[in-house]
Amino acid sequence: MLRHVTSIILFFIIVILRQNLIAKELRCRCLMNDSTCWPNLSVWxxxxxxxxxxxxxxxxxxxxCTGNPPNIDVCANAIAQWTNATWRSDQVGAMQNHNWENTSCSDDLGNVTCTQGSVPRLAVNATTAEHVQATVRLAxxxxxxxxxxxxxxxxLGRSTAADSLLLWLHYMKTITLEQYTSCTGENISNAVRIGAGVQWGEAYAWLSTYNLIAIGGASPTVGAIxxxxxxxxxxxxxxxxxxxADQVLEFDVVTxxxxxxxxxxxxxxxLFWALRGGGGGSFAVVLSTVLRTFPSPSMVSILYTISAANEIRYAHFxxxxxxxxxxxxxxxxxxxFxxxxxxxxxxxxxxxGDLTVTTAIIDQLMKNYTDLQFIQNSIATFPSFYAYFSQTMAKSNPTGGNVLLGSRLIPETIVRNQPxxxxxxxxxxxxxxxNQSMLIGHLVAGGQVSNTLIDxxxxxxxRTALLHMIHAQExxxxxxxxxxxILASRLRTQVDILQTIAGGAQSSCYINEADPxxxxxxxxFFGTQVNYDRLKSIKKSVDPNGLFICxxxxxxxxxxxxxNCLKKSTANRVHITMHVFVLVKLFQFFK
Incomplete structure (x- = not known):
């Protein structure tokens, strides 16, 4: 009798373990194009x-521009606004770079037959924490x-996916100043709490009324947090x-x-460590972030556009x-540049900066190149960062095209020692x-970015870079x-050349402006395998089912x-094999 009962127990345990294994190894997302698992209308x-x-x-x-009949007025506006980053950020289905929509639509009026492509079919226009929580729980x-x-x-196309549910945070626009006391007892005056939908142009404008600045991006339409x-x-x-990420004091999140x-x-x-550099859309939904602010600096602006008559002279410059x-x-x-x-x-x-000192430094660089064509040549002062930003940077923000980027961080020691x-x-x-390509240089590292004490x-x-170089292919x-x-392959060739001055095989790049x-x-993307492995361990603890995947x-x-589907795991197979082995031995003991 004991042998018979043990046999039955063994059978059911093996079935349960096998079902768990299948669930772990073959678990796939429920997509909108699968009517057998997509929630029914009553659930929605x-x-x-x-x-x-x-x-x-x-x-x-x-x-x-599609439909029967199409909405002519709305269509005409969409075509007119095609390269307007503000308009694109206001459209729930638009990406700033059209290639990530992956549809058959374009701004060419001769091709307006639209497929859905990689654009989600449904979205939640979330404006409260409760909206976000409900969406996460539904998913x-x-x-x-x-x-x-x-x-x-x-x-990299991380904020869109075919047949998915989109959590759209664009209209979570709150900004407040706080006298913040950290959990470690530090008192921080004029910390700013920024909501998930605030864009840097909005944040800069709001803070400028207090003569403050937060450390943000160069594009006014980029999301701040x-x-x-x-x-x-x-x-x-x-x-x-x-x-x-070095300025973050606190996050308010939905896990x-x-x-x-x-x-x-x-x-x-x-999670605090991971969210400050380890990747958006990976660990939690950030509702708001508290950041340090600083009194706005004045700015000395240097704007030059220079053209050489031939490649030899250009190479010399x-x-x-x-x-x-x-x-x-x-x-x-x-x-x-x-x-x-x-x-x-x-x-x-x-x-x-000091205008006189800056002018003298630039003149020193330019003095041997008076034969070049100076299409633009200006050095000027601005009373605040926002005055500089709104006049020189915010106006140049075109989007809507198709583009791939490839990048490398160039160490400061290499720039100084091997110029x-x-x-x-x-x-x-x-x-x-x-061939519609461009090399973009960013002198945005070094200085305080090099602070290795920030954990x-x-x-x-x-922390060791001076330049961030991007090759852009449109x-x-x-x-x-x-x-x-072919263009994607050519981009890889350009990145390989940049890698020769970036430290070789152990070089790194900026994840937000990288080759997919x-x-x-x-x-x-994460600098070292050790860094990545730590981030992955944290992710498994806060998101064990992989809800946030991009x-x-x-x-x-x-x-x-x-x-959409979890890969098969050898570790899971070994795990279940060991369990079955133990159970078989146990069964033999009772025979």
């Missing part, structure tokens, strides 16, 4: 009531593919005060279980420009107008898939290429 109706009717349909950018209960978006400024900040966040003032949590140096400490880079950095300069053909545009600035090698690599990887998950590559909507693949096809992305984000390597 009840959910919509719980979020105050904020469940909305989603369309790609120019889907307004968890029904095993839905969930994506999170604020503005669509994303070069989403993927930008959670992946590190570089910008105009990072050399002056450090990365955006994967739908619970609201305070995250700071004392509460949820591992680039060599001397890079040789001069340490002098510029030591003088407090920061900013950007853009290289195409035999032209370079320079937009540098000095926080709290000619750096200059040669930049000359080789400069953009060409004939967060920002890639260690930032293409037209009518470019064939084959030609797009980057090999060994775990090390490249392309090349922490934990995505456990999922299929489309991120």
């Amino acid at each position: 109706r009840t959910f919509n009531e719980s979020v105050n009717g904020r469940l909305i349909p989603v369309q790609p950018s120019v889907a307004f 968890n209960t029904n095993n839905l593919r969930l994506v999170i978006k604020t503005t669509g400024h994303d070069y 989403g993927g930008f900040l959670q992946n590190g966040g570089h910008g105009p003032l990072t050399r002056w005060k450090g990365m955006a 994967a279980d739908g619970e609201r949590q305070t995250v700071n140096a004392c509460q949820n400490k591992d 680039i060599r001397d420009f890079i040789r001069f880079m340490p002098t510029l950095a030591d003088a407090g300069c920061a900013g950007y 853009y290289m195409i053909d035999t032209t370079i545009s320079i937009a540098f600035f000095v926080p709290n 000619d090698q750096v200059a040669e690599a930049l000359f080789q990887t400069r953009g060409h107008s004939k 967060n998950s920002v890639s260690p590559g930032w 293409w037209n909507d009518n470019t064939s898939v084959v030609d797009q693949e 096809n980057e090999p060994n992305w775990q090390q490249k 392309k090349n984000c922490v934990g995505s390597d456990d999922w299929s290429t489309d991120l």
